Amino acid sequence: MKILAISGSNASNSMNSILVKYAAKQFGGENDIDFVDMADFEMPIYRHEVEVNSGIPVEAQHFADKVDTADVILLSLPEHNGTYTTAFKNVFDWVSRIKDRTVWAEVPMLLMATSPGARGGAGVLEAASKRFPLHGGNIIETFSVPFYNDNLSKTEGLINADKINELKEKIMKIEKLESILSK
Numbered sequence: 001m002k003i004l005a006i007s008g009s010n011a012s013n014s015m016n017s018i019l020v021k022y023a024a025k026q027f028g029g030e031n032d033i034d035f036v037d038m039a040d041f042e043m044p045i046y047r048h049e050v051e052v053n054s055g056i057p058v059e060a061q062h063f064a065d066k067v068d069t070a071d072v073i074l075l076s077l078p079e080h081n082g083t084y085t086t087a088f089k090n091v092f093d094w095v096s097r098i099k100d101r102t103v104w105a106e107v108p109m110l111l112m113a114t115s116p117g118a119r120g121g122a123g124v125l126e127a128a129s130k131r132f133p134l135h136g137g138n139i140i141e142t143f144s145v146p147f148y149n150d151n152l153s154k155t156e157g158l159i160n161a162d163k164i165n166e167l168k169e170k171i172m173k174i175e176k177l178e179s180i181l182s183k
Helices: 015-025 048-054 058-069 086-096 122-135 161-181
Strands: 002-007 032-037 072-076 108-114 138-145
Touching: 002 015, 002 058, 015 032, 015 072, 015 108, 032 058, 058 086, 108 122, 108 161, 122 138, 138 161
Parallel strands: 002 032, 002 072, 072 108, 108 138
Antiparallel strands: none
């Protein structure tokens, strides 16, 4: 299975990057994991005039190509003021401008978030859960990790036993769906 593991952060020490890498490694079997870092997709801030004068940046097409080759998308979004990071939103905006495509191409998705607070990125998960289906988002499950300082380790990944079990259940659901779809 080809797993596209996306961190919606461009920070080098992102807890969402740790979470999505950890989640990708929890899938059973031999998998091809492609980790996407938003820092690899820096483009001009979307503006219609830039699109008209220069076209769609090649980085947007590269991101879209990664989505198109994935069997499953794991996306962990940091929450900035209740919604996506600017780095993620800019990639999302540019990819949405590519002719004759949806951003997420109906690829099954596990949508995740973690934050230092009690809500665990609830605002960004809500925003994405409402918006992504309008752009080809096939969200199978969502997963939230509150208080990341207590529940995630930079070296071990997820360390809270209840959250580990919850994630395993969600991954099993996605694996079962993927095995049905690949027949």
